[in-house]
Every structure is written in C-alpha cells, then in structure tokens.
Amino acid sequence: MPFRSGPAPSLRRSLLRRLAAPFSLLAIASGLIAFGLALQYTERVVDRSLSDLATAIAQEVHVSADRADETVPSLAEAMFSDPVEQLVYRVTDGQIELAGDPDLPLEGTDVRRMDRATLFDATFEGNSVRVAQVLAPRVNGRPLIIEVGQRFGRRYRLAGEFLSAIMLPLIILLLVGSIIVWRVVNQQLGPLGALADSLNRQTHTSLEPVDETYVPIEIRPLTSAVNGLLDRLNLALDAQRKFIADAAHQLRTPMTAIKLHAEQAVNARDDIAQRAAVNELRASADRAVRLSNQLLSLARAEPGEQTKRFVHVDLGEIAFETGAEWVPRAIARHIDLGFAGDNEPEAPQERERLIVNGNPVLLSEVLANLIDNAIKYVPPHRMNDGRITIAVSRFGSAADIPLAELAVEDNGPGVPPHMRADLFKRFFRGDGHGESEGGAGLGLAIVRDIVVLHGGTIHYENATGGGSRFVIRLPLV
Numbered sequence: 001m002p003f004r005s006g007p008a009p010s011l012r013r014s015l016l017r018r019l020a021a022p023f024s025l026l027a028i029a030s031g032l033i034a035f036g037l038a039l040q041y042t043e044r045v046v047d048r049s050l051s052d053l054a055t056a057i058a059q060e061v062h063v064s065a066d067r068a069d070e071t072v073p074s075l076a077e078a079m080f081s082d083p084v085e086q087l088v089y090r091v092t093d094g095q096i097e098l099a100g101d102p103d104l105p106l107e108g109t110d111v112r113r114m115d116r117a118t119l120f121d122a123t124f125e126g127n128s129v130r131v132a133q134v135l136a137p138r139v140n141g142r143p144l145i146i147e148v149g150q151r152f153g154r155r156y157r158l159a160g161e162f163l164s165a166i167m168l169p170l171i172i173l174l175l176v177g178s179i180i181v182w183r184v185v186n187q188q189l190g191p192l193g194a195l196a197d198s199l200n201r202q203t204h205t206s207l208e209p210v211d212e213t214y215v216p217i218e219i220r221p222l223t224s225a226v227n228g229l230l231d232r233l234n235l236a237l238d239a240q241r242k243f244i245a246d247a248a249h250q251l252r253t254p255m256t257a258i259k260l261h262a263e264q265a266v267n268a269r270d271d272i273a274q275r276a277a278v279n280e281l282r283a284s285a286d287r288a289v290r291l292s293n294q295l296l297s298l299a300r301a302e303p304g305e306q307t308k309r310f311v312h313v314d315l316g317e318i319a320f321e322t323g324a325e326w327v328p329r330a331i332a333r334h335i336d337l338g339f340a341g342d343n344e345p346e347a348p349q350e351r352e353r354l355i356v357n358g359n360p361v362l363l364s365e366v367l368a369n370l371i372d373n374a375i376k377y378v379p380p381h382r383m384n385d386g387r388i389t390i391a392v393s394r395f396g397s398a399a400d401i402p403l404a405e406l407a408v409e410d411n412g413p414g415v416p417p418h419m420r421a422d423l424f425k426r427f428f429r430g431d432g433h434g435e436s437e438g439g440a441g442l443g444l445a446i447v448r449d450i451v452v453l454h455g456g457t458i459h460y461e462n463a464t465g466g467g468s469r470f471v472i473r474l475p476l477v
Helices: 011-079 152-188 190-200 220-267 271-300 315-332 360-377 417-422 443-453
Strands: 087-092 097-100 109-114 117-124 127-136 144-151 311-314 335-340 355-358 386-395 403-410 457-462 468-475
Touching (some): 011 117, 011 127, 144 152, 152 190, 190 220, 220 271, 315 335, 315 360, 355 360, 355 468, 360 403
Antiparallel strands (some): 087 144, 117 127, 311 355, 403 468, 457 468
C-alpha cells in the first residue's frame, strides 16, 4: 500500500464538503433560473409599457386629426419626461415625418404581437432598442406609423432589480441551510464520539460491551462488530489469565523442589547424601524443563497465526518419523513400540499417502505426547510385556468427508469411566499414575488443542483386550 502523507481524513469535513458542492450548484442553478425568469418578466413589462405608450400616442393622433403634428410632441414630452426611461418616439406616414426622431427604424428582429402593437428589436444610434409600433388609420391619406423605443439598458436594470429581490431571500436561505446542515452533521456524528468514549473507558481487566440502546440503526453494524470483537478479546483474555494462573501454580511445585534439593545438596554432610540430593535436584530440574516445554507447546497450539503457516504434510510419514524417535525410550522400558495396518512404513512406495493441511511440528507434538503418555502408563512387569501400537489409515466411506485416522493403542490399565470426562482438561492427572515421571496433566490438553486447531477430533476408547486407545481424525486435503 503506498504511503499517504498529510492529515487524517475527517468524516465531518468530508460530509460538509460533499453537501456544500450540491448546495452551491443548487444556488448557482437557482440564480440562473431566477435571472432568466426576471429577464423574461422584464421583457413582458417593457413590451407592455411600450405598447401602451404607442397606443396612447395613436389615440391622440386619431383625436387630433389634422393637428397631430402640433399635439403629439407636447403629449410625448409629457409622457417621456422621466430621463431614466430613455424613450424615443416617431410619428410618420412613411413619407412625411410628423413628430419625433426620423432615424428610429421602422422594422427589426425578434418580432412579436401584443394587442394592436408590433414589437421588435432594432439598432438606434449604435444602441440596441426595443420598439413598439402601432398603425393609426386616417380617413383621407396613408395610415400613420407610431413608434416608441427604449434602450435595452433599462430592461437589464429592471431585471437586476428583480433578481436582487429574488436572490436575497435565496442567499439567506442558503446560509441558514448551511448552519442547519452543520448542526445536523455534528449531532449525527455524536454517537461515534460516545462510542469512542465508551471504548476509551475499557480496560484490559474489564471489556464491557458497548450499549446499543441509543445507537442509530446505521451505526449498529459497527457497534455489533465492536461488541463481537470485545467478546472474543474477553474470551482470549480469560483463557490467558487462566492459563497463566494454572502455569504459575504448576511451576511453583518443581521450583520449590529444586530449591529444597539445592539446599539439601549444600547442607549435605557426606558425599553419598550430597550425590543423592544432586540426583533429586537434577530430576526436579528435568520435571521443570518438561513442564516448561509442555506449557510452550500449549501456547503454540493457541489459534492465531498458526493456521497461516499450514502446509500439506503426509500424516503417515510424520507418524513413522516421530514414532522412530521414541523407540529407544520404549525399549529401555521393555515396551514394544510398532506400527500396524495398511500404512506399514516398510513399503513406502505401496503405502497410501494421507495428505493433511497442518503444521508438521505441532502434529509431531501430538503423537509425541500420546506415545509419552502411553509409555508412562504401561507397567513393565515382565520383559517386553508392554505394547504400544501406532496405526494410520483412511477413515469413512466414499460418501463421507475423507478423513485420515491416527490411533495410538496400548495394553496399559486404561482410564476408569469416571475420569474420562476430564481426560482432556488442562492439569488433570490420573489416580497417581505417572506421577513418578513428573506428569503435569498437560499432555492430553496439548493434544486436544492442536487437533482442534487442525479442524480434527480426538476421542478415547477402550483397546481390544484392555488398555487405552486414542483416536485422532483429521480432514484430508
């Protein structure tokens, strides 16, 4: 992802900016529409005024008859006395000019009719003018042409006045609307601030869910996701606290034993007592190391980044290699450790490859813990009397989801029925079995957590002829 410098984006500024753009476009469009309407209205007002003036002069001509050249100028002077109007007029029969300015054009463009008048645009003395033309018929002779013109400046000035009258309330409305939008945006962003305050009050010891009572519906997906995250964090923290408390409790015993044996070795009065104390010290140290390794294995089995490092592995190959590492110890205890089933490692080219997706180190840890547990509990009463069998095979029919099955079976005393429910709990140990080996009750808990991490299952069942049988099933690739 490319690096982006600069301040962090603001939701408030983004909302206001996105709202300001359409508001501004709306104001500009409203102004243009208002100006067009004002100009159109002004044109009608000016056309009506010019038409009325031309009609009034035509009526005076009709009344005055032959004295029109005397009465019309005085009437026009009275009607056009306002210099702001910038009005000009002309009275002619087409040949003889009776009154007014003879240069006022008799025709032009943008022609339209209004009552008796004909209105058009023309050019007079280098300026654009609007002209209203009325014909006044005479009994004897050609009809008179009466024209009244006005420069466009008056029209634009009136349009500007109309536009100002329209735009002033619109601008005030726009400003008031902007203030309202600002307040509404701030109010609607208030729940986010309350959510931040609620999260800031959380501590690592107490992660309370966010109260969604007054949270808007649109923000509830966010608060629900936050509450889900807090729930998961609570579970993880509770598990971590329990794990740390249990680990501290379990480590206290071997550490105390190490300290005690060290003091005995220091205070020993002869070599024999000192050697015995040192041997006990070494045994206690071994138990502490093993317990620490088991705790680390249990921590590695926790979900998280582990699944990202999964690869395709052959479960049969892992079982053979791990089992081979434990053969010397099994022989030392007069226990027969071997393989059984169709996946016998002596013929690897004929063996079916059972490929699973997982972490080979953790899967090897699973089998190592099961073998170690079996070696502890198989009593070596007679030479080669103990037996541990590892079997790897395919489980299920063609219609089922393909699974790989790993079983570790021994001919030890087995597990009493009343203890099976707690068999895979952390720090649970049997009725004194295996205590001489320094068992901490973590082996089967580690196995269960790793199997669950790989999407598999594990269960206990009685072995044929007596003993224990642990069965693990993992999904095949």
